Amino acid sequence: MKIERESLNYGIIGNCKSSALIKKDTSIEWCCLPQFDSDSIFCKILDEEIGGYFKIECNKTYKINQKYFRNTCVLQTNISDGENEFEVIDFMPRFKKENGKYYTPPEISRILKLKKGKPKFKVLYExxxxxASGNTRTYKKEKFVVSIVDDKKYETLFLYTNLDKDAIINSYENELRENIYFVISYNEKINLPSMDKVFFELDQTKVYWKSWCYKTPTFQEYNNEILRSAMTLKLLNYEKTGAIIAAATTSIPESIGEVRNWDYRFCWIRDASMVIKVISKIGHTKMVKNFIDFILNIIPDKNEKLQIMYGISGEKNLTEKTLDYLSGYKNSKPVRIGNAAYLQKQNDIYGILMDAIHFQIQKYSNEDDKHEELWSIVKSIVWVVKNNWKLADKGIWEIRGDNMHFTFSK
Structure with a gap:
């Protein structure tokens, strides 16, 4: 298997609390649990040597093809040498339970589904x-493989599987004779899974995403591309609060080898407002209303100025620090967590938010019961704009020098 490091060609899975990035060769190289802005459990994308990953490895004679199950965020990787063949299926469970609440545990599920022959593979679980700030120790217990780091910050990861645990600890070659499951659980011991249970959660997760897509209009042109883009935007929605993050990652550089590497796991008012306008146009009203609630909740005082960005739970202090021990994506340092841009002034955010609110009121004028609260925000925004629009700012490019006058901000 030739590993291509020249592109950011990753598949994404998620459950609207967190997500994971998976390369074509099955390597999970980015995941933060239990939520988007948490510390990572795998971050090989930011350091090839020490970042950590989870990969199903075969020899070079196997060909690999990766795609999503149609109209879902479930990733399907087919691995075959002609005579032997299996699939790697990756997903994060998300479906509605009988009580009407969504089941979105801090888990990653991975299935090795035998298609034919007796494929040989290794499990590389690191x-x-x-x-990767401390010393992560991984060892087997009776019911699971456990990973802990306790010299910096106590965290625990549990891996449940029906594969011989020694094959995981020692990475020796296996012959796939039956379907295999892996369930990663963050900080929570769970009841021992079964193959049937994992397949059930897979089917339920597929049903959720297919249902979500069914509620999306069909377009005459580029329908598949539009659906995939819409699902990706949905994955970036932290459903608990309504926040929409700019990206699932941190410190992917704007230019390889340069220093403009920012943490985008936060909610920018500008970006999220643009997303919400698109989502509103394709009819997903619940996501739109959740974002409006997020805006209402982060401005308890209607005279309070908007920050350009907030944490996914409405945090206002997003202090930035660098992780200098990580080499960065393709040696693009530094790796950052947090984002000092939260202190910046960017005058354009008000108009874009106003546009989203206006669109919301027009489209759902008979359904929305928050018109008065929204009107209070609008009046506050108008007051701020009236008194600040002529002033210099950092602009949409978030320059880290002196304030300047930008056409886009006017």
């Missing part, structure tokens, strides 16, 4: 908790 979690590195807390952004």
């Amino acid at each position: 979690p590195k908790l807390a952004f």
Whole structure:
């Protein structure tokens, strides 16, 4: 298997609390649990040597093809040498339970589904908790494989599987004779899974995403591309609060080898407002209303100025620090967590938010019961704009020098 490091060609899975990035060769190289802005459990994308990953490895004679199950965020990787063949299926459970609440545990599920023959494979399981900042120790117990890091920050990862645990600890070659499951659980021991249970959660997760897509209009042109883009935007929605993050990652550089490497796991008012306008146009009203609630909740005082960005739970202090021990994506340092841009002034955010609110009121004028609260925000925004629009700012490019006058901000 030739590993191509020249592109960011990753599949993404998620459950609207967190997500994971998976390369074509099955390597999970980025995941933060239990939520988007948590510390990572795998971050090989930011350091090839110490970042940590989870990969199913075969010899070079096997060909690999990766795609999503149609209209889902479930990733399907087919591995075959012609005579032997199996699939790696990756997903994060998300479906509605009988009580009407969504089941979104801090888990990653991985299935090896035998298609034909007796494929040989190795499990390369190297979690590195807390952004690989401490010494992660992985060892087997009776019911699971456990990984802990306790010299910096106590965290625990449990891996449940029906594969011989020694095959995971020692990475020796296996022959796939039956379907295999892996369930990663963050900080929580769970009841011992079964193959049937994992397949059930897979089917339920597929049903959820297919249902979500069914509620999306069909377009005459580029329908598949539009659906995939819409699902990706949905994955970036932290459903608990309604926040929409700019990206699932931190410190992917704007230019390889340069220093403009930012943490985008936060909610930018500008970006999220643009997303919400698109989501509103394709009819997903619940996601739109959740974001409006997020805006209402982060401005308890209607005279309070908007920050350009907030944490996914409405945090206002997003202090930035660098992780200098990580080499960065393709040696692009530094790796950052937090984002000092939260202190910046960017005058354009008000108009874009106003546009989203206006669109919301027009489209759902008979359904929305928050018009008065929204009107209070609008009046506050108008007051701020009236008194600040002529002033210099950092602009949409978030320059880290002196304030300047930008056309886009006017």
